[in-house]
Amino acid sequence: MMPTYFRIALTTVIFCFSLLLPQNTSGFPKTPVERIILSNGLVLLISEEHSLPSVTLQLLVEAGSRADPPGLEGLANLTSEGLLLGTATLTAPQINESIDFIGASLSTSTGKDVATVRLRVLKKDLDKGFRLFFEALTRPSFPEDEIKKEIQRTIGLIKSEEDDPSLVAEKAFEKALFIGNPYGHSVRSTLESLTRATRDEVFRFHKSHYLPNKAILAITGDITPAEVRTRIVPKLGSWRKGATFPMPFREDYAKGPTIIRINRSLTQANIIIGSEGTSRSNPDFYALTVMNYILGGGGFNSRLMREIRGKRGLAYSVSSIFGAHKYPGSFQIELQTKNASAWEAISLAICEMKKMQSDLVTEKEISGAKKYLIGNFPLRIDTQTKLANFLVHAEYYGLGLEYPQKYHSLLNAVTREDVIRTARKYLKPDSSTLVIVGNMNEGDNDQRVHSNCMNNENPVR
Amino acid sequence: MFRYLSICTTGIKVFLLLMFICALPSFSQRQVEAGLKEQVHETILPNGLKVIILENHKTPVATLQVWYRVGSRNETWGKTGTSHMLEHMMFKGTKKTSGETFTRLIEEAGGNNNAFTSADFTAYFENMNSKEILAAIDLEADRMQNLLLRQDGFETERMVVMEERRLRTEDDPRAYLHEQLLAAAFLIQPYHWPVIGWMGDLKRLTFDDLTAHYRTYYNPANAFVILAGNVKKEEALSRIRRAFGVIPGGPRPDQKKALEEPQAGERRTIVRREAQLPFMLIGYHVPNLPSPDSYALEVVAALLARGKSSRLYERLVRKGLVLMIDAENDFLSRDPSLFLVSAQPGPGRDAVDIERVIDGEIRRLQEEPVTHQDLEKAKNQLEAAFILGQDSLFYQAMVLAQHEIVSDWRRVDMYVPSIRSVTQDDIMRVTKQYLISDNRTVAVLIPAPPNEAKQEAGRGLSGKGLPNQVIP
Numbered sequence A: 001m002m003p004t005y006f007r008i009a010l011t012t013v014i015f016c017f018s019l020l021l022p023q024n025t026s027g028f029p030k031t032p033v034e035r036i037i038l039s040n041g042l043v044l045l046i047s048e049e050h051s052l053p054s055v056t057l058q059l060l061v062e063a064g065s066r067a068d069p070p071g072l073e074g075l076a077n078l079t080s081e082g083l084l085l086g087t088a089t090l091t092a093p094q095i096n097e098s099i100d101f102i103g104a105s106l107s108t109s110t111g112k113d114v115a116t117v118r119l120r121v122l123k124k125d126l127d128k129g130f131r132l133f134f135e136a137l138t139r140p141s142f143p144e145d146e147i148k149k150e151i152q153r154t155i156g157l158i159k160s161e162e163d164d165p166s167l168v169a170e171k172a173f174e175k176a177l178f179i180g181n182p183y184g185h186s187v188r189s190t191l192e193s194l195t196r197a198t199r200d201e202v203f204r205f206h207k208s209h210y211l212p213n214k215a216i217l218a219i220t221g222d223i224t225p226a227e228v229r230t231r232i233v234p235k236l237g238s239w240r241k242g243a244t245f246p247m248p249f250r251e252d253y254a255k256g257p258t259i260i261r262i263n264r265s266l267t268q269a270n271i272i273i274g275s276e277g278t279s280r281s282n283p284d285f286y287a288l289t290v291m292n293y294i295l296g297g298g299g300f301n302s303r304l305m306r307e308i309r310g311k312r313g314l315a316y317s318v319s320s321i322f323g324a325h326k327y328p329g330s331f332q333i334e335l336q337t338k339n340a341s342a343w344e345a346i347s348l349a350i351c352e353m354k355k356m357q358s359d360l361v362t363e364k365e366i367s368g369a370k371k372y373l374i375g376n377f378p379l380r381i382d383t384q385t386k387l388a389n390f391l392v393h394a395e396y397y398g399l400g401l402e403y404p405q406k407y408h409s410l411l412n413a414v415t416r417e418d419v420i421r422t423a424r425k426y427l428k429p430d431s432s433t434l435v436i437v438g439n440m441n442e443g444d445n446d447q448r449v450h451s452n453c454m455n456n457e458n459p460v461r
Numbered sequence B: 001m002f003r004y005l006s007i008c009t010t011g012i013k014v015f016l017l018l019m020f021i022c023a024l025p026s027f028s029q030r031q032v033e034a035g036l037k038e039q040v041h042e043t044i045l046p047n048g049l050k051v052i053i054l055e056n057h058k059t060p061v062a063t064l065q066v067w068y069r070v071g072s073r074n075e076t077w078g079k080t081g082t083s084h085m086l087e088h089m090m091f092k093g094t095k096k097t098s099g100e101t102f103t104r105l106i107e108e109a110g111g112n113n114n115a116f117t118s119a120d121f122t123a124y125f126e127n128m129n130s131k132e133i134l135a136a137i138d139l140e141a142d143r144m145q146n147l148l149l150r151q152d153g154f155e156t157e158r159m160v161v162m163e164e165r166r167l168r169t170e171d172d173p174r175a176y177l178h179e180q181l182l183a184a185a186f187l188i189q190p191y192h193w194p195v196i197g198w199m200g201d202l203k204r205l206t207f208d209d210l211t212a213h214y215r216t217y218y219n220p221a222n223a224f225v226i227l228a229g230n231v232k233k234e235e236a237l238s239r240i241r242r243a244f245g246v247i248p249g250g251p252r253p254d255q256k257k258a259l260e261e262p263q264a265g266e267r268r269t270i271v272r273r274e275a276q277l278p279f280m281l282i283g284y285h286v287p288n289l290p291s292p293d294s295y296a297l298e299v300v301a302a303l304l305a306r307g308k309s310s311r312l313y314e315r316l317v318r319k320g321l322v323l324m325i326d327a328e329n330d331f332l333s334r335d336p337s338l339f340l341v342s343a344q345p346g347p348g349r350d351a352v353d354i355e356r357v358i359d360g361e362i363r364r365l366q367e368e369p370v371t372h373q374d375l376e377k378a379k380n381q382l383e384a385a386f387i388l389g390q391d392s393l394f395y396q397a398m399v400l401a402q403h404e405i406v407s408d409w410r411r412v413d414m415y416v417p418s419i420r421s422v423t424q425d426d427i428m429r430v431t432k433q434y435l436i437s438d439n440r441t442v443a444v445l446i447p448a449p450p451n452e453a454k455q456e457a458g459r460g461l462s463g464k465g466l467p468n469q470v471i472p
Helices: A002-015 A075-082 A092-101 A123-138 A144-161 A165-177 A191-196 A199-209 A225-236 A285-297 A303-310 A339-358 A363-375 A384-396 A403-412 A416-426 B012-023 B029-034 B082-089 B099-108 B133-145 B151-170 B173-185 B199-204 B207-217 B233-244 B293-305 B311-317 B351-367 B372-389 B393-406 B409-420 B424-434
Strands: A034-037 A043-048 A054-061 A105-110 A115-122 A215-221 A258-263 A268-276 A318-323 A330-338 A433-438 B040-044 B050-055 B061-068 B112-117 B122-129 B223-229 B267-274 B279-286 B322-329 B337-345 B440-448 B468-471
Touching (some): A075 A105, A075 A115, A075 A144, A115 A123, A115 A384, A115 B372, A123 A225, A144 B322, A165 A258, A165 A268, A165 A330, A165 A433, A215 A225, A268 B151, A285 A363, A285 A403, A303 A330, A303 A339, A330 A339, A363 A416, A363 B099, B040 B233, B050 B393, B061 B393, B082 B207, B099 B112, B099 B133, B122 B393, B133 B223, B151 B199, B151 B207, B173 B267, B173 B279, B173 B337, B223 B393, B279 B351, B293 B337, B293 B424, B311 B322, B311 B351, B337 B351, B351 B424, B351 B440, B372 B409
Parallel strands (some): A258 A433, A258 B468, B050 B223, B267 B440
Antiparallel strands (some): A034 A043, A054 A215, A105 A115, A268 A433, B061 B223, B112 B122
């Protein structure tokens, strides 16, 4: 049934974006983008495409959960949710009624680094929609009773997340890996810190983080740059810039091996094997993208899929991901298998990491990976929403407007030697953080298998 | 609209993609205004294969989809899950192209491919750079007839599907509840059983079951092809003719299924299992697309739960009683299906109180004419969602296909005008006719405390001797 899948989908979108963005193709026609910097520091990115009578606005502001004050984890999320709960001139029900009446969607979301506010609206209602979007963004009033209700709702959502084993595993993994590091707590955070949050704290957080000079706004769809200049820019000018201060980031990551077991009456063990990842700005990012595609990022033919699912039928889903954020995120292999085959699957996954480190990948594998990653790019920006999301993140990571044209040469420069070098540097088969959420009374506990995996496997590829 | 499709897929990645697309479903402005009929080209090949082509040049991508009119509704008692199992087997290759080569060819062209199965259909797709899309046509035509089914491949894939069932249903209390609801609401129609199949049936399925299913349902007369995107109609059509035209037509399988008798009283089903929070589903039997009441029920679903100003959102979410509320009208199913209200009670909230509020709001719709403002709002929401939905090519093709499955893709053009013509009286009439207790099934998940089975060190996954931390 859907609610759960929806949540997975949304989580994926928030956390995996940085992995998704860097794809393009040489043959791909340039998507025209106009970039304007307003006097208040706001970066505006406009891409027109008129086949559909609608406009998408996506604003990114560096106000993700990493900016949560210690002890008040969850504040960033509460603030972004609070934007829609009342403004200087409108109550929450008035905002809701106005948005619904024009069939628009106005939503916010919070990730580790950034918060986003998105408006999708029919062209004919653009002015109405934009007024609501801008009012919520810049003049929220965070009414006391609404914030209290939102805290209660968040506490309920945290509780309901406990019914999703993959989220339970994800939270435990992050908590264990990012020790005392601002990426360690989940965006919604914990019950304790939320009970400490107050309306004043939310107000202060908004005041110090929701600044035009810390924000990027992409506008895509049925609107010309000239229209943006006349209908939108004058209003944006009233958003006052403010002082920014550096947010220190403590780069502390657990050195494994660590095993965390969480006992639940489940039929499957939900497994995460992982370690420190990398930041988006690391020059190794492209080699890692290729390496990860071959290992477990790439559909049905990745090594992990072939070994664990294709040959042995041990899992429906197995994948690996480098979540590259502003600062180093995590590397994770994630899979679910019946409790009885947990250790077999873990061993196989660890073996595949080791093989990435011991043998060069084949010519066929590396060329296949590059062809896919380059050729798939147009599909990643083929809607207004995907394009807007791409544009704000490309700007945030400083990739430049020429990035789509440069992408294929960045990827083509990756060699087999780069792949093995990055596998050796970033994969930690013997010192991973391992999380198992499953039924601890089932299954087999032969944990020795992975120590000698290289011997009992035929040399592959 | 089509948010709550109950489907299973071969690969999880694209499943996510799909759900994401479903959440943000696009026809061009011209298309929206002129209607799709003018933009779509239909051809029926001599072997019975219907070909639907939609040119849309806004981005350099295209989607190819082959839809078979077969799903769990075409299965029989004891053989549930056959259609979905066969979907998985369709990735195992033919004499000409191995499964691995198939995927490699698509991926090296930058494409994503996958498939999904519902109660009514099984669909295979390739989303690709439009320069490369024609190559996918040959691959799809080949596997419509020449699938190489092998016993050993079947045994392994069966294990994969059982893992899929554990992932999607066994370990997800809400999905499990949904399965129980369908089993209680449908006594006669095959919607009684889950698309993925009962675990016991999966164990018992045989190789011969799959072969028979493939022979009966995978032929041009029981399928249609949709190609949408940056393609040239003539070029694409000649490639499709060449690839699919040579496949013999075969008999059209019997698609008539027995229908539910009118329900003579409310049914209730309880699921008691380990969970943090309760969950609640209320399913009312409703007609599907050929009935004009479908559109009025779409508006009812919007009035109740679309957007944060909707009646149930106001009364339940904003009041802190539930964390989530939804109302879905499944009007694109091949046989009549359900109008489904789902609610996630918050901590400490009782499902009984929530049910009372839902009943109260439904009664209000039966007794008080809906205000012009509210009616207009619901229609605006549905129309805007329909237009905004067209932003994705994949979704555009999918909407056409779902209409084709239930009746005719041309019916897509009737959606917005039909929604617009719904009146206050229609709302009162359909809520009085369908949203009544005798016609519903209520399923409630009651959380049971965690089963405190003692862990024995050294046994099972609890392990020993390694640095670890056990969180009970």
